[in-house]
Amino acid sequence: MLDIEYTRAVLPVRGALALLVPEDGERPALYRAADEATGGAVSRAVEAAEFSFGKNKSLLLPGPGGGLSRIVLIGLGKAAELDDAAAEAAGSAAFAALKAVSLGAIALDGLPASLGPQAALGAVLSSYRFDRYRTTQKPDERPKLERLTALSPDPEAAASSWAAMKAVAAGAFLTRDLVSEPPNVLTPPVFADRIAELSALGLQVELFTPEQMEALGFGALLAVAMGSEAPARMAVMRWQGAADPKAAPVAFVGKGVTFDSGGISIKPAGGMEDMKWDMAGAGTVVGLMAALARRRAKVNAVGLVGLVENMLSGRAQRPGDVVRTASGQTVEVLNTDAEGRLVLADVLWYAQDRFKPRALIDLATLTGAVIVALGHEHAGLYSNDDALAQRLAEAGLAVGEKLWRMPLGDAYDKALRSDIADMKNIGGRPGGSITAAQFLKRFVGEVPWAHLDIAGTAWASKDAPGVPKGATAFGVRLLDRLVATHYED
Ligand code: BES
Ligand code: MN
Ligand code: ZN
Numbered sequence: 001m002l003d004i005e006y007t008r009a010v011l012p013v014r015g016a017l018a019l020l021v022p023e024d025g026e027r028p029a030l031y032r033a034a035d036e037a038t039g040g041a042v043s044r045a046v047e048a049a050e051f052s053f054g055k056n057k058s059l060l061l062p063g064p065g066g067g068l069s070r071i072v073l074i075g076l077g078k079a080a081e082l083d084d085a086a087a088e089a090a091g092s093a094a095f096a097a098l099k100a101v102s103l104g105a106i107a108l109d110g111l112p113a114s115l116g117p118q119a120a121l122g123a124v125l126s127s128y129r130f131d132r133y134r135t136t137q138k139p140d141e142r143p144k145l146e147r148l149t150a151l152s153p154d155p156e157a158a159a160s161s162w163a164a165m166k167a168v169a170a171g172a173f174l175t176r177d178l179v180s181e182p183p184n185v186l187t188p189p190v191f192a193d194r195i196a197e198l199s200a201l202g203l204q205v206e207l208f209t210p211e212q213m214e215a216l217g218f219g220a221l222l223a224v225a226m227g228s229e230a231p232a233r234m235a236v237m238r239w240q241g242a243a244d245p246k247a248a249p250v251a252f253v254g255k256g257v258t259f260d261s262g263g264i265s266i267k268p269a270g271g272m273e274d275m276k277w278d279m280a281g282a283g284t285v286v287g288l289m290a291a292l293a294r295r296r297a298k299v300n301a302v303g304l305v306g307l308v309e310n311m312l313s314g315r316a317q318r319p320g321d322v323v324r325t326a327s328g329q330t331v332e333v334l335n336t337d338a339e340g341r342l343v344l345a346d347v348l349w350y351a352q353d354r355f356k357p358r359a360l361i362d363l364a365t366l367t368g369a370v371i372v373a374l375g376h377e378h379a380g381l382y383s384n385d386d387a388l389a390q391r392l393a394e395a396g397l398a399v400g401e402k403l404w405r406m407p408l409g410d411a412y413d414k415a416l417r418s419d420i421a422d423m424k425n426i427g428g429r430p431g432g433s434i435t436a437a438q439f440l441k442r443f444v445g446e447v448p449w450a451h452l453d454i455a456g457t458a459w460a461s462k463d464a465p466g467v468p469k470g471a472t473a474f475g476v477r478l479l480d481r482l483v484a485t486h487y488e489d
Contacts, residue, residue: 011030016105017070018074018107023077024078037067072097074093091118094123104148117150126468171292172291188256205238208236209231210222221308223321227263236304242300256343278340281365282306289301317336335425338425348362362440362451374404374456377402381450395481398481412427416435
C-alpha cells in the first residue's frame with residue numbers, strides 16, 4: 001500500500017509535487033512558495049495554459065526548476081463546495097500524476113484541514129493494483145511511487161486521524177485482493193486459510209468443516225457444495241472491542257461462492273469467468289472485520305462467511321431436489337444457479353440464532369436482476385427495519401458507495417410457494433432481486449436485518465477516482481462508517 005507521511009507544509013521538497021488549489025480565494029502558501037522557488041514558472045504556466053483550477057482539472061509542469069522534477073496543479077473548484085468526495089478525487093488525480101516517479105509530495109494546504117487526510121485516502125485507494133500473477137512486467141510499467149509526503153498545515157492532527165483511515169484502506173485492499181484471486185487458487189479451504197491468518201490482528205477466527213456444518217443442519221449450504229471437489233467452509237470472525245464484552249454484536253454475513261458455474265442449471269459460457277467474484281460479499285465482510293480490528297473499533301462485531309464452490313458433477317445437486325435448512329424449513333431447488341440464497345439461508349439463520357445481534361447485515365452478489373434494476377450505480381438495499389435502512393443509505397452516501405432501497409412485501413413472498421416443500425428457491429423473472437431478498441428474509445427471524453445485493457457494484461469495468469477497475473471492495477467503507485457512526489461505545 002502507498003505509504004503516506006505527514007510533514008509540515010514547507011518547501012523545499014525534492015521530486016514531484018502535486019499542488020491542490022481551489023479556483024477562488026487567495027492561492028495557498030505552498031503554491032506561492034513553489035512559484036517563488038521556480039522563479040515564477042508556476043504562475044507563467046497557469047497564465048499560458050489559461051488554467052482556471054476547475055474541479056478535476058489538472059496541469060502538468062515537467063522540469064519546473066527549484067529542485068523539482070515536476071509540478072502538477074490540481075484544481076479543486078470552488079472552495080465553498082469542497083467535500084470529502086472532492087478531496088478524494090483530487091488525491092486520486094495527484095496519485096495518477098505522480099505515480100511514475102519515485103519521490104512525490106502532495107500539498108494539502110489548499111484544503112480545509114479536516115479534508116487533508118481525505119485527499120491522502122483518495123491517493124492510497126487509487127494506488128491499488130493486483131500484480132500477483134504478472135511475471136513479465138517491465139519496471140517502467142509499474143508505478144514507482146511507494147511513499148507520498150503529505151505537506152500538511154497540522155501534520156500531527158492529520159496523522160492521528162489517518163491511522164483509522166489507513167486501517168479501512170488496508171481492509172479494502174484485502175477485499176480487493178481476495179476478490180481478484182482466480183477461482184483455481186481461491187477455493188473455499190484456501191479462502192478459509194487466508195481468514196485464519198487474520199487472528200494476527202486480534203480477530204477470533206473459527207473455521208467450520210462440512211462435517212461440523214452437517215451437525216448444525218446446514219443442508220442448503222452443503223447441497224450447493226456437493227458438486228465441487230473442494231470442501232465447503234464457514235468462517236466466523238469476532239472482534240470484541242466494546243467496553244462490555246457481553247454487549248450484543250453487530251453481525252455481518254457474506255456470500256462466498258468462490259466460483260459460480262450455475263451448477264446443473266449451468267450458466268452460458270460468455271462471461272462465466274466473472275463468477276470468480278461471486279465471493280465478493282464474503283470478501284467484503286473479511287475486509288471490514290480486518291478494518292475494525294486494525295483500527296481497534298469500540299464495538300463488538302461478528303463476521304460470518306459461507307464458502308462454497310457451485311459446480312457440476314455426478315454428485316451435484318439437481319433441479320427438483322428438496323433440502324432441509326438449519327432453520328428446519330425445507331426448500332425445493334428448482335434452479336441450481338440460485339445458489340447464493342441457499343448458502344445465506346443457513347449462515348443467516350446461524351448468525352441470528354447464535355449471536356442474537358443488534359443488527360444483521362448481509363452482502364451478496366445475489367442476482368443479475370439487481371443489475372437490470374439499478375445498473376452499476378447503486379447496490380440494492382432491502383431491510384425489515386426503516387431505521388437501519390436509513391442509516392445504511394446515509395453511510396453509503398457519505399463514502400460514495402450508494403444504496404437504493406427496494407421494496408419487500410407479502411405479494412412478492414408468495415412467488416416462493418412450492419408444490420412440495422416450504423418454499424422454492426426461485427420466484428420467477430419479475431422482481432428477481434426482490435424475491436431473492438424475500439427468500440433471505442425467511443431466515444432472519446425478528447432481528448433488524450438488511451440485505452445488500454452488490455452484484456452490480458462489486459466489480460468495475462472502468463476506473464473511477466479511488467476505485468481502479470476490477471474488484472471495488474464496495475461495502476467496506478460503507479459498513480465501517482455505519483459502525484463508526486452508530487454502533488461504537
Ligand atoms: N451469482 C449470480 C448473480 C450474479 C449475476 C452476480 C451477475 C453478478 C453478476 C447468482 O448466483 C445467480 O446466478 N442468480 C441467478 C438467479 C436466478 C437463477 C433466479 C440470476 O441472477 O440469474
Ligand atoms: Mn448462481
Ligand atoms: Zn451466485
